[in-house]
Amino acid sequence: xxxxxxxxxxxxxxxxxxxxxxxxxxxxxxxxxxxxxxxxxxxxxxxxxxxxxxxxxxxxxxxxxxxxxxxxxxxxxxxxxxxxxxxxxxxxxxxxxx
Numbered sequence: 001x002x003x004x005x006x007x008x009x010x011x012x013x014x015x016x017x018x019x020x021x022x023x024x025x026x027x028x029x030x031x032x033x034x035x036x037x038x039x040x041x042x043x044x045x046x047x048x049x050x051x052x053x054x055x056x057x058x059x060x061x062x063x064x065x066x067x068x069x070x071x072x073x074x075x076x077x078x079x080x081x082x083x084x085x086x087x088x089x090x091x092x093x094x095x096x097x098x
Contacts, residue, residue: 016056017060018055018056019056020053020054020055020056029063033063035069036059036063039066040062043062
């Protein structure tokens, strides 16, 4: 009996993710992941999109994608900064030769 309840609870929780997200959920996700705010606005204001409500699942997915993009941008910037420092050190070394 207990197992059946847990399965029902899991199925019900999954079903809830496909319902439109509440304003509170959207606000919480946007405050935790600021980069997604613009994407939310674009989705909700799209005139050509007949399905312009955000489900909780979609909002979470958009936030995760946004966080991944931000992380990749930060990694790329860090790598470029290190390369610039190394390049400057190499140029300084050459300038010291003259």
